[in-house]
Amino acid sequence: MAGDSAPHPTDQHPQVEAAMDLPVVVDSNDDEIVSHELEQMRSILEEAILETRSTPLENRPRLPRIPLSKRIRAVVRALNPMLVTYLEASQDLCETDSILFGAAVAVFRIIGAKLPMTGRATTQSSAIPA
Known part of the structure; x- marks a missing residue:
């Protein structure tokens, strides 16, 4: 019932699709991301956290592991300081979980x-379990 009434994330946040191909420019000298990208990343992070807070735990997707690369490390390093504000304001473990899950979703989008x-529900298999 809740899954049917929940709007699709890209319907609520039109910037999400535009953010999907956000180029991450890494300076070869110090692995820093340029400032305009940091602002875009902050916006994506904020959207993802707000979206995650309003999504029940059972409706959140399972996030697959992504291989670690120089680009992903740069994104994570850029997002970590942004998380401090959210985590300091967190009131309980559930809220902390939503913040961290939102950050993971933001990394995927970036x-x-x-x-x-x-949602975590998978299609029903017709096979009879052993």
Whole structure:
């Protein structure tokens, strides 16, 4: 019931699709991300955290592991200081979980990785378990 009434994330936040192909420019000398990209990343992070807070735990997608690369490390290093404000204001473990999950979703969006379908439910298999 809740899954049917929940709007699709890109319907609520039109910037999400534009952010999917956000290029991450890494300076070869110090691995820093340029300032205009930091602002875009902050916006994506904020959207993802707000979206995650309003999504029930059972409706959140399972996030697959992504291989660690120089680009992903740069994105994570850029997002970590942004999380401090959210985590300091967190009132409980559930809120902290939502913040961290939102940050993970933001990383997926920034690097352009495909997010799985919303919700943890999988299609029913017709096979009889052993």
